Amino acid sequence: MTGLSRSILAPQVRKHLSADALFRLVQSDFARLPDYRVGDTEIALADALMSAFAMFSLKAPSLLAFDKERAEGNVHTIYGIERVPCDTRMREILDPISPQWLRPAFKSVFRQLQRGKALEAMTWLDGHYLLALDGTGYFSSKTVHCASCLRRVHRNGSITYAHQMLGAAIIHPDQRAVIPLMPEPMTNRDGTDKNDGERHAAKRFVAKLRQDHPHLKCIVTEDSLSSNAPHIETLHAHGLHYILGVKEGDHAYLFQQVQAAEHAGRVTYYERHDRAAGVVHRFRFVHDMPLNAARTDVRVHCIEYWEVGDDKSQHFSWVTDLRVRKRNV
Ligand SMILES: [Zn+2]
Numbered sequence: 001m002t003g004l005s006r007s008i009l010a011p012q013v014r015k016h017l018s019a020d021a022l023f024r025l026v027q028s029d030f031a032r033l034p035d036y037r038v039g040d041t042e043i044a045l046a047d048a049l050m051s052a053f054a055m056f057s058l059k060a061p062s063l064l065a066f067d068k069e070r071a072e073g074n075v076h077t078i079y080g081i082e083r084v085p086c087d088t089r090m091r092e093i094l095d096p097i098s099p100q101w102l103r104p105a106f107k108s109v110f111r112q113l114q115r116g117k118a119l120e121a122m123t124w125l126d127g128h129y130l131l132a133l134d135g136t137g138y139f140s141s142k143t144v145h146c147a148s149c150l151r152r153v154h155r156n157g158s159i160t161y162a163h164q165m166l167g168a169a170i171i172h173p174d175q176r177a178v179i180p181l182m183p184e185p186m187t188n189r190d191g192t193d194k195n196d197g198e199r200h201a202a203k204r205f206v207a208k209l210r211q212d213h214p215h216l217k218c219i220v221t222e223d224s225l226s227s228n229a230p231h232i233e234t235l236h237a238h239g240l241h242y243i244l245g246v247k248e249g250d251h252a253y254l255f256q257q258v259q260a261a262e263h264a265g266r267v268t269y270y271e272r273h274d275r276a277a278g279v280v281h282r283f284r285f286v287h288d289m290p291l292n293a294a295r296t297d298v299r300v301h302c303i304e305y306w307e308v309g310d311d312k313s314q315h316f317s318w319v320t321d322l323r324v325r326k327r328n329v
Contacts, residue, residue, distance in 0.1 A: 029105040048093040106182040139163035229295040
């Protein structure tokens with residue numbers, strides 16, 4: 001029975017989630033965007049956007065490589081583009097477009113995955129999705145720059161211009177595919193240093209995430225740059241759980257408190273031997289610790305993990321708001 005119903009249902013589900021169907025979805029969102037241009041609109045805005053999408057979708061190493069593919073390949077048919085612009089035209093048309101214009105396309109694809117039940121395989125802990133956030137750079141130059149560039153002034157007076165963004169994706173330890181959500185660009189209005197920029201971007205990201213997906217159950221996971229009181233409060237205010245990296249060097253007070261808790265017998269140990277891999281997984285966790293000396297009111301649960309192999313041992317540590325047990329650590 002199960003096999004039969006699957007064979008009837010699966011093609012229908014797959015059809016909506018096929019590359020063709022998803023490309024058409026993206027294209028229809030692009031086609032809805034108003035054309036900002038006056039004068040020469042020989043190449044449709046949607047065609048330029050779809051061409052840029054095709055370039056990334058095909059993993060073209062450069063605009064030039066994509067240009068070659070444009071001339072020789074069948075980019076038109078696969079991506080449903082009427083006229084593919086050359087690299088110069090593509091830059092001209094796309095440069096003035098705000099990244100925010102792409103947000104509806106991310107939402108449409110997400111909805112389609114949700115309807116097609118493709119999201120279900122991504123649930124991870126008590127029906128939550130694991131949402132990874134991280135800052136990443138995608139442009140850097142000492143000469144080329146624009147008004148939105150982040151600027152880093154070096155000691156010798158030279159300036160590096162850069163563009164960065166906060167990337168976001170739903171991930172799952174057992175799934176190769178990830179589901180990217182609309183990233184949040186960082187601009188020079190965010191502040192001068194990277195941490196500051198990332199913090200502001202995270203604030204905007206989380207607010208928009210809740211506009212687009214008000215009820216999505218998420219556990220946010222980030223590196224130790226994010227383990228600060230204001231950010232944890234932002235996550236909490238938007239109903240998001242978290243598992244964030246911490247480092248002994250940056251969170252000395254927290255680690256001292258964990259040490260004290262250990263002496264007081266409040267720490268739980270758990271160990272699992274993976275004989276086949278020759279690895280021992282060693283955990284220790286403790287609840288209700290102060291994040292740092294300045295904000296002892298922000299309470300976190302702390303997890304440490306040692307991966308002990310034959311010739312090396314690695315140590316990782318996180319803070320979380322989720323109750324930690326031996327069965328879920
Ligand atoms: Zn710039």
